[in-house]
Amino acid sequence: MTAHPIPENGHCWWLVSGKERRLHAIRGHELTAQEMRTAIDECRHIPARAVCGLRRRWWMPGLFSRLGRRRCAPCCRALVFPPGYGTPANEQDIRKDLAA
């Protein structure tokens, strides 16, 4: 259940901006874990370009958004993920739970 750029997330951060309607993918190399930690500590939003081309100021979604927000369709297409809800890693966790 993570928005971090792990392989299950396509090596991307899954972040929100604006009204937090969509989770967008920002490639892991565009933003280091240290930069993310600093931004969270200082309550700053991070300017970056998402995989779909959207330039915004991003932040780490809260738990509810990580689970429930719809993923940006162009970001998913570019990363060959199915469209869906929550971070890809979280969705895989749910599937594992259902299979157990």
Ligand SMILES: [Zn+2]
């Ligand atoms: Zn996007």
